[in-house]
Amino acid sequence: xxxxxxxxxxxxxxxxxxxxxxxxxxxxxxxxxxxxxxxxxxxxxxxxxxxxxxxxxxxxxxxxxxxxxxxxxxxxxxxxxxxxxxxxxxxxxxxxxxxxxxxxxxxxxxxxxxxxxxxxxxxxxxxxxxxxxxxxxxxxxxxxxxxxxxxxxxxxxxxxxxxxxxxxxxxxxxxxxxxxxxxxxxxxxxxxxxxxxxxxxxxxxxxxxxxxxxxxxxxxxxxxxxxxxxxxxxxxxxxxxxxxxxxxxxxxxxxxxxxxxxxxxxxxxxxxxxxxxxxxxxxxxxxxxxxxxxxxxxxxxxxxxxxxxxxxxxxxxxxxxxxxxxxxxxxxxxxxxxxxxxxxxxxxxxxxxxxxxxxxxxxxxxxxxxxxxxxxxxxxxxxxxxxxxxxxxxxxxxxxxxxxxxxxxxxxxxxxxxxxxxxxxxxxxxxxxxxxxxxxxxxxxxxxxxxxxxxxxxxxxxxxxxxxxxxxxxxxxxxxxxxxxxxxxxxxxxxxxxxxxxxxxxxxxxxx
Amino acid sequence: xxxxxxxxxxxxxxxxxxxxxxxxxxxxxxxxxxxxxxxxxxxxxxxxxxxxxxxxxxxxxxxxxxxxxxxxxxxxxxxxxxxxxxxxxxxxxxxxxxxxxxxxxxxxxxxxxxxxxxxxxxxxxxxxxxxxxxxxxxxxxxxxxxxxxxxxxxxxxxxxxxxxxxxxxxxxxxxxxxxxxxxxxxxxxxxxxxxxxxxxxxxxxxxxxxxxxxxxxxxxxxxxxxxxxxxxxxxxxxxxxxxxxxxxxxxxxxxxxxxxxxxxxxxxxxxxxxxxxxxxxxxxxxxxxxxxxxxxxxxxxxxxxxxxxxxxxxxx
Numbered sequence: 158x159x160x161x162x163x164x165x166x167x168x169x170x171x172x173x174x175x176x177x178x179x180x181x182x183x184x185x186x187x188x189x190x191x192x193x194x195x196x197x198x199x200x201x202x203x204x205x206x207x208x209x210x211x212x213x214x215x216x217x218x219x220x221x222x223x224x225x226x227x228x229x230x231x232x233x234x235x236x237x238x239x240x241x242x243x244x245x246x247x248x249x250x251x252x253x254x255x256x257x258x259x260x261x262x263x264x265x266x267x268x269x270x271x272x273x274x275x276x277x278x279x280x281x282x283x284x285x286x287x288x289x290x291x292x293x294x295x296x297x298x299x300x301x302x303x304x305x306x307x308x309x310x311x312x313x314x315x316x317x318x319x320x321x322x323x324x325x326x327x328x329x330x331x332x333x334x335x336x337x338x339x340x341x342x343x344x345x346x347x348x349x350x351x352x353x354x355x356x357x358x359x360x361x362x363x364x365x366x367x368x369x370x371x372x373x374x375x376x377x378x379x380x381x382x383x384x385x386x387x388x389x390x391x392x393x394x395x396x397x398x399x400x401x402x403x404x405x406x407x408x409x410x411x412x413x414x415x416x417x418x419x420x421x422x423x424x425x426x427x428x429x430x431x432x433x434x435x436x437x438x439x440x441x442x443x444x445x446x447x448x449x450x451x452x453x454x455x456x457x458x459x460x461x462x463x464x465x466x467x468x469x470x471x472x473x474x475x476x477x478x479x480x481x482x483x484x485x486x487x488x489x490x491x492x493x494x495x496x497x498x499x500x501x502x503x504x505x506x507x508x509x510x511x512x513x514x515x516x517x518x519x520x521x522x523x524x525x526x527x528x529x530x531x532x533x534x535x536x537x538x539x540x541x542x543x544x545x546x547x548x549x550x551x552x553x554x555x556x557x558x559x560x561x562x563x564x565x566x567x568x569x570x571x572x573x574x575x576x577x578x579x580x581x582x583x584x585x586x587x588x589x590x591x592x593x594x595x596x597x598x599x600x601x602x603x604x605x606x607x608x609x610x611x612x613x614x615x616x617x618x619x620x621x622x623x624x625x626x627x628x629x630x631x632x633x634x635x636x637x638x639x640x641x642x643x644x645x646x647x648x649x650x651x652x653x654x655x656x657x658x659x660x661x662x663x664x665x666x667x668x669x
Numbered sequence: 670x671x672x673x674x675x676x677x678x679x680x681x682x683x684x685x686x687x688x689x690x691x692x693x694x695x696x697x698x699x700x701x702x703x704x705x706x707x708x709x710x711x712x713x714x715x716x717x718x719x720x721x722x723x724x725x726x727x728x729x730x731x732x733x734x735x736x737x738x739x740x741x742x743x744x745x746x747x748x749x750x751x752x753x754x755x756x757x758x759x760x761x762x763x764x765x766x767x768x769x770x771x772x773x774x775x776x777x778x779x780x781x782x783x784x785x786x787x788x789x790x791x792x793x794x795x796x797x798x799x800x801x802x803x804x805x806x807x808x809x810x811x812x813x814x815x816x817x818x819x820x821x822x823x824x825x826x827x828x829x830x831x832x833x834x835x836x837x838x839x840x841x842x843x844x845x846x847x848x849x850x851x852x853x854x855x856x857x858x859x860x861x862x863x864x865x866x867x868x869x870x871x872x873x874x875x876x877x878x879x880x881x882x883x884x885x886x887x888x889x890x891x892x893x894x895x896x897x898x899x900x901x902x903x904x905x906x907x908x909x910x911x912x913x914x915x916x917x918x919x920x921x922x923x924x925x926x927x928x929x930x931x932x933x934x935x936x937x938x939x940x941x942x943x944x945x946x947x948x949x950x951x952x953x954x955x956x957x958x959x960x961x962x963x964x965x966x967x968x969x970x971x972x973x974x975x976x977x978x979x980x981x982x983x984x985x
Contacts, residue, residue: 200710200737204719293867294867296867297867297869337740338744340854341853342831342854343742343854345741348778350778351778352744352779352780353740355741355742355744355745355748355776355778355780356740356741356745357740425859425863479863479866480882481860481866482859488709488712488859489710492712492715496950498953500882500884501882566737566740566745567736567738568740568745607856611853614825614852615853615869617822617851618822618823
């Protein structure tokens with residue numbers, strides 16, 4: 158307790174405030190640009206923190222992390238392009254809302270959800286880190302396989318309209334994930350004798366290509382901006398207070414999403430993209446009105462954005478207690494800790510407790526600052542998106558996208574892959590195969606493959622090797638959840654087809 | 670972002686300059702040097718480069734831009750570098766053993782060759798170490814060997830990558846001890862602490878740093894260095910225990926083939942001085958500082974090629 162107070166005191170300086178404020182703003186900006194991810198924001202900032210004292214450096218990194226995960230929501234809502242992979246699910250309802258002239262409502266909802274999510278993550282980290290860390294190590298190769306499979310059952314619910322097209326998208330994604338050097342075994346696959354393809358298809362590259370380019374092509378083809386101007390921003394719509402009231406009146410969605418965010422955050426290797434997708438899916442499953450999801454239901458935005466911001470502090474639990482990065486950006490924070498001679502473990506909370514608690518509390522401060530900085534930034538970006546005519550907007554976004562893709566790995570090939578996937582994505586979208594299941598397949602294909610092969614390798618001495626996949630209680634539970642998830646997705650379709658369910662589905666109209 | 674763009678701008682202007690000026694290098698260096706790291710930011714190579722960067726800038730008097738070009742376990746950047754980089758000393762790249770030895774043997778289209786460049790220096794190494802969880806039944810290396818002899822393939826050892834430093838030395842250990850183990854590759858060092866802590870593997874064959882980092886949650890049964898590592902004074906070496914295994918990852922930098930020897934020497938001296946100044950920060954983490962230059966480089970590469978070559982060829 159003394160340490161907490163002392164840490165709080167070290168946080169209450171002008172310098173700390175400025176550090177966090179600048180960090181959050183910078184993160185927000187970077188996060189909102191497609192192609193520039195949280196991981197990259199941290200990597201770029203890393204050299205600057207070397208000259209800072211440890212606490213200040215960590216504060217800056219934590220703030221940038223928080224800001225960039227939140228910033229991804231801006232472009233997700235306003236131009237249907239997730240700024241970071243964590244905001245994929247935000248596009249599902251955020252963009253339809255914006256197109257209905259409810260952009261402010263969506264942005265306010267995302268902001269409130271992010272602030273609450275950030276604070277919840279910090280609370281978990283502060284209070285429950287050691288017991289929750291036990292969870293992290295329970296996930297071995299077999300469990301990771303099932304987690305990935307569980308994620309893949311989302312394909313069914315993400316494919317609005319046709320299940321077959323959704324599955325097709327998921328398969329395309331999984332195939333794309335096999336290009337390059339295999340995660341286990343080290344063989345090169347599908348490189349066609351072309352050495353640069355050894356690098357495979359980076360998730361962000363596919364993400365940008367499949368989300369941004371088709372959107373740009375649509376804008377250009379239809380000769381319209383991302384959004385129709387809808388009068389004065391925020392005036393005719395619900396005010397921030399009303400949005401907050403709506404979210405807090407039925408807190409079930411928020412609580413559920415935060416819990417999902419926390420649980421998935423501590424699974425090493427899953428990260429924010431999986432978190433927000435799962436939270437979105439559950440929000441829809443538990444909703445009284447699942448049909449309205451994907452058409453502009455604010456609960457979808459809240460679920461996605463609250464859960465991915467829980468992850469920021471939440472994924473620090475395995476990092477600070479065990480040295481296990483819960484999400485990719487955490488690997489960079491681990492590097493910073495080691496640089497300053499701070500070894501992850503219980504010592505961090507006792508011997509250097511003031512520093513660690515200061516770092517944790519600073520993330521809480523960063524979460525709070527999202528509110529003013531975010532609302533201000535939202536107003537600014539919204540105005541920009543509305544005012545600029547599409548014939549300026551499309552080339553500008555295209556340029557930022559190309560630079561962002563190049564900067565990711567300093568690779569022109571990535572730019573090429575991005576553009577090819579983008580063009581492909583446009584036509585796939587025309588025939589009803591959407592980007593989300595493809596990206597999901599790409600993210601989870603690799604995780605599933607690695608988990609499966611590692612399990613099988615470890616089981617060489619067993620008489621029936623694949624039984625190893627369901628040997629532990631945890632993997633049995635997860636396998637059960639996969640079956641349940643698949644059943645709840647497939648059963649209604651099957652019942653409908655066999656004529657036992659008379660309910661006519663009016664949900665078959667095309668998405669806007 | 671800003672930093673990235675400026676790097677980009679520098680790279681672009683460097684390219685145009687090259688065309689105009691050609692090969693005039695009287696007062697090397699006179700403009701910014703690009704230092705390519707073929708891996709993701711945050712890894713050991715990156716962290717070390719960040720340490721070196723300010724010192725190199727001070728010694729050489731020009732800015733040194735660290736950029737990343739990850740992919741294919743380094744191969745993407747290496748093949749690009751060998752094909753495109755100008756031999757004028759303004760582009761250097763991080764190189765790692767055994768990656769640069771193993772990948773060209775193992776892959777038909779790695780796109781680069783082990784010796785198609787001027788390696789400036791290897792500045793440190795991270796010896797392999799056999800690490801088991803603190804609650805493991807194996808108290809010593811002998812316990813593990815004995816158990817493995819009675820139960821072939823039952824002992825699972827994790828490590829970073831396939832035909833990596835970890836994997837290759839584990840295969841050597843199998844040969845030396847005449848036992849049969851099961852190697853489980855993970856992507857990088859990141860997931861290994863969880864694998865140990867959660868008892869998903871019986872142990873890991875990884876680097877000394879992991880043993881230092883995980884402290885009393887693990888037991889280091891043996892390290893593959895010539896002498897004991899100062900950060901792990903209680904861990905015996907393999908050779909002390911009767912197995913002739915010295916190996917691990919070596920990290921260094923290379924310039925394109927055909928770079929003038931004076932330039933290579935200037936850079937080698939700068940890196941050596943940088944090494945001396947960062948020793949205090951790196952040694953406690955489990956790194957072993959090295960000053961391998963000139964002919965020693967060929968010796969190290971050929972001795973390790975001999976040790977690893979047959980294993981790799983056999984696996985192919």
